[in-house]
Amino acid sequence: LNRRLAEFGTTIFAEMSALAVSTGSVNLGQGFPDTDGPQAVAEAAVRAIRDGRGNQYPPGPGVPELRTAVADHQRERYGLRYDPDTEVLVTAGATEAIAAALLGLVEPGDEVVALEPYYDSYAACVAMAGGTRVPVTLRPRDGRFVLDLDELRDAITDRTRLILLNTPHNPTGTVLTREELAAIAAIAVERDLLVVTDEVYEHLVYDDSAHIPIATFPGMRERTVTISSAGKTFSFTGWKVGWVTAAPELTAAVRSAKQYLTYVSSGPFQYAIAEALRLPDTYFTGLRDDLRAKRDLLADGLARAGFGVFRPQGTYFVTTDIRPLGEHDGIAFCRELPGRCGVVAIPHAVFYDHREQGAPFVRFAFCKRTEVLRDAVERLAAL
Numbered sequence: 321l322n323r324r325l326a327e328f329g330t331t332i333f334a335e336m337s338a339l340a341v342s343t344g345s346v347n348l349g350q351g352f353p354d355t356d357g358p359q360a361v362a363e364a365a366v367r368a369i370r371d372g373r374g375n376q377y378p379p380g381p382g383v384p385e386l387r388t389a390v391a392d393h394q395r396e397r398y399g400l401r402y403d404p405d406t407e408v409l410v411t412a413g414a415t416e417a418i419a420a421a422l423l424g425l426v427e428p429g430d431e432v433v434a435l436e437p438y439y440d441s442y443a444a445c446v447a448m449a450g451g452t453r454v455p456v457t458l459r460p461r462d463g464r465f466v467l468d469l470d471e472l473r474d475a476i477t478d479r480t481r482l483i484l485l486n487t488p489h490n491p492t493g494t495v496l497t498r499e500e501l502a503a504i505a506a507i508a509v510e511r512d513l514l515v516v517t518d519e520v521y522e523h524l525v526y527d528d529s530a531h532i533p534i535a536t537f538p539g540m541r542e543r544t545v546t547i548s549s550a551g552k553t554f555s556f557t558g559w560k561v562g563w564v565t566a567a568p569e570l571t572a573a574v575r576s577a578k579q580y581l582t583y584v585s586s587g588p589f590q591y592a593i594a595e596a597l598r599l600p601d602t603y604f605t606g607l608r609d610d611l612r613a614k615r616d617l618l619a620d621g622l623a624r625a626g627f628g629v630f631r632p633q634g635t636y637f638v639t640t641d642i643r644p645l646g647e648h649d650g651i652a653f654c655r656e657l658p659g660r661c662g663v664v665a666i667p668h669a670v671f672y673d674h675r676e677q678g679a680p681f682v683r684f685a686f687c688k689r690t691e692v693l694r695d696a697v698e699r700l701a702a703l
């Protein structure tokens with residue numbers, strides 16, 4: 321293994337899912353739904369295969385039906401206009417979009433500012449691109465993990481190439497507010513930075529929170545690469561259909577890298593997701609309402625079990641503080657948890673450069689069937 325990747329080892333998600341299987345635990349670690357997405361969307365994929373659509377290499381940028389559906393989605397939801405031919409790129413999940421954006425846009429030695437804790441692939445992809453990551457730590461305040469805008473400003477140097485943003489934020493559940501996004505946008509414009517923004521949880525926002533793409537702020541459309549994925553919105557994480565929307569030069573840069581990573585993404589699933597994006601609004605609100613109820617079920621159960629609970633504004637993860645349980649080390653706690661009560665969770669520390677900052681926090685996923693969550697809550701109550 322080369323020096324760029326040596327520090328990363330096996331991704332925590334693989335490690336913890338294997339632990340769940342070997343111990344027969346309830347897996348609230350890796351974030352994937354235990355129920356598939358809409359049957360009609362699954363049928364659309366089957367139909368595409370049967371009808372011979374996408375069984376051979378689809379076009380490099382993605383099938384036109386999906387690129388158009390993505391452009392329509394951005395316009396109808398957010399008023400963002402993108403040309404499906406030059407400003408939309410289909411990728412193998414958001415994961416490839418992140419990798420291709422960094423490989424296509426970062427020069428060796430460039431600095432990439434990212435919110436910490438960060439989704440684990442960010443660090444590895446910055447390293448593969450030869451960049452240097454500069455984490456800005458989100459800090460717990462009044463039940464929410466908050467970005468300190470002064471810390472963000474201080475993190476930017478003459479070598480900063482881009483800000484890698486994620487909202488709704490995994491693992492903390494923070495949804496950046498209009499004011500926070502406006503401030504980040506102003507910094508990006510003032511310092512002439514690109515923003516790569518991971519918005520895979522765009523439809524999973526609760527209560528009074530709203531998802532606002534940073535590309536909608538003044539001066540941002542031309543400097544923002546927006547990334548999303550069908551995995552979260554349609555509960556088909558195994559299909560690995562993601563996409564990028566960005567100005568033509570930025571899309572071309574991401575495509576340059578993508579064409580040598582996977583060349584193209586799986587064909588029939590693209591046709592199915594093109595249909596999924598056109599589901600009526602009741603689908604999206606139904607998903608959100610279902611997950612909000614599950615959030616409350618798990619968050620309340622964790623609170624009763626003695627955890628400090630950060631009720632998320634978005635995503636399908638609850639972050640907890642284990643210090644009220646008399647614990648301090650989330651990594652050790654998560655390794656022991658299957659043995660102690662048969663539940664798997666993810667320690668925040670693995671998403672930090674400043675590991676001590678993340679040490680007492682542990683993430684639980686609630687994208688699971690209600691009876692599974694009830695079972696988990698009962699097990700956790702016995703801690």
Ligand code: PMP
Pocket residue numbers: 351412413414415416439486490518520548549550551557560561562
């Ligand atoms: N970004 C974030 C913040 C995520 O949580 C995930 C989880 N899968 C991804 C990207 C990857 O998405 P995909 O499965 O579409 O590659």
Ligand code: GLN
Pocket residue numbers: 331333334349350351352490
């Ligand atoms: N995004 C999901 C999570 O954060 C799954 C990640 C993965 O398996 N790579 O848990």
